[in-house]
Amino acid sequence: MLTVRMHFFQRLSALVMAPLVLVHLATMIYAIQSGLDASEILARTQGSLFWGMFYGLFVIAVAVHAAIGLRVVVYEWLKVACAGLEVFTISVGILVLGYGGRAVVAVVF
Amino acid sequence: MTDSTAENGPHLEVRVWRGDDSAGKYVHYQAPLREYQTILDVVTWIQRNAAPTLSYRFACRVGMCGSCAMMVNGKPRWTCRTQVNKVAKGNRLTLAPLRNLPVIKDLVSDMSEFFDKWQEAQGRFQPSATREDAVASVAPQSAQRRAADAGIECINCAVCYAACDLVTANSKYLGPAALNRAWTLVNDVRDSGQSARLRAVSGSGGCHNCHAQQGCVTYCPNELNPTASIAGLKRATLKAAMRGEL
Incomplete structure (x- = not known):
């Protein structure tokens, strides 16, 4: 059910997410010290290539990691297999990528 | 239901799975409690004294052949090297065939x-x-x-x-x-x-x-x-x- 390729991509996406999560949390804690609101955050992120790439990469890593992780859960607990499992995995990946990408676009552009 | 009564003296209350994958139940036996006895000793006592049709598997009795494993109080154990006093709480034992494998009969799993x-x-x-x-x-x-x-x-x-x-x-x-x-x-x-x-x-x-x-x-x-x-x-x-x- 999990092949070496999926194992590789799950480990790789975890490797990518780990530092991104730490930077994200540290930035949030630092940024809200003096009480930022949404408009102030957007003022800093809009037009920023760095934050666009940062959160774009984060969304891609989450889409890959979540799709593979949920694939395992669905297979082991709900016994979904074969084509259904492939459709589920790809759907989760596309869904997270779609919603995440939309959020990145909204914050950066 | 008690199928047998152990000889006088301290004894173990033992529930043993009887049956196969399609049907079965735990049957209660009493077996004598002895110092340093192993789980396999208990099963052997039950078969020889209380339930001659009880099926179980063993060979070497010294932890080399790997044939006597079964579930003891819900945990997988090699029964020939597992002493009763290490695993029986309140002198109670529940014995079942190995988990994750089909059951042929009683305590014998299909390997x-x-x-x-x-x-x-x-x-x-x-x-x-x-x-x-x-x-x-x-x-x-x-x-x-x-x-x-x-x-x-x-x-x-x-x-x-x-x-x-x-x-x-x-x-x-x-x-x-x-x-x-x-x-x-x-x-x-x-x-x-x-x-x-x-x-x-x-x-x-x-x-x-x-x-x-x-x-x-x-x-x-x-x-x-x-x-x-x-x-x-x-x-x-x-x-x-x-x-x-x-």
């Missing part, structure tokens, strides 16, 4: 799928030399030999297979014993079947499915670490895949 998966994982030595060649020299202190040594003492008892929640969840999963065996052979420098073996353990039921929960490590009677062997296989298969060999 076919366990050994089939051993073969599926290419768990057999593939020689690279002929009888005409010199005997291979393997340095005992080499990293590969030490890795093989760490997992080589498996006795095929299937305790790890019964302890593995992933086997329960994923019937195609090869299981800790078969993968541990594959890892010992991956580290055998005399073996010529590595490509096929790495492919075999990279399939849909292969090593990458392991969640590293370590139930196998917890219950292995020989204190092996199949989880570490499986982690080794994950590394080896990843390297092979990156080299384009899978």
Whole structure:
């Protein structure tokens, strides 16, 4: 059910997410010290290539990691297999990528 | 229901699974409580004195053959080396066939799928030399030999297979014993079947499915670490895949 390729991509996406999560949390804690609101955050992120790439990469890593992780859960607990499992995995990946990408676009552009 | 009464003196209350996969129930027996007795001693006493039709499996009685494993109070144990006083709480025992395997009768599990998966994982030595060649020299202190040594003492008892929640969840999963065996052979420098073996353990039921929960490590009677062997296989298969060999 999990092949070496999926194992590789799950480990790789975890490797990518780990530092991104730490930077994200540290930035949030630092940024809200003096009480930022949404408009102030957007003022800093809009037009920023760095934050666009940062959160774009984060969304891609989450889409890959979540799709593979949920694939395992669905297979082991709900016994979904074969084509259904492939459709589920790809759907989760596309869904997270779609919603995440939309959020990145909204914050950066 | 009490099917038998032990001789006078302290005794054990024992529930034993009677039946097979299609039908069965726990039957209650009393057996004498003796110092240093093993679980296998208790089962043997019950069969000889209370339930002559009780089926169970054993051979060596000294922890070498791996045939007497069963569930003892819900946990997989090698019964010939498990003393009653170490596992019986309140002098009560519940004995059942090994988890994750079909039941033939009473305490006898069908081990076919366990050994089939051993073969599926290419768990057999593939020689690279002929009888005409010199005997291979393997340095005992080499990293590969030490890795093989760490997992080589498996006795095929299937305790790890019964302890593995992933086997329960994923019937195609090869299981800790078969993968541990594959890892010992991956580290055998005399073996010529590595490509096929790495492919075999990279399939849909292969090593990458392991969640590293370590139930196998917890219950292995020989204190092996199949989880570490499986982690080794994950590394080896990843390297092979990156080299384009899978």
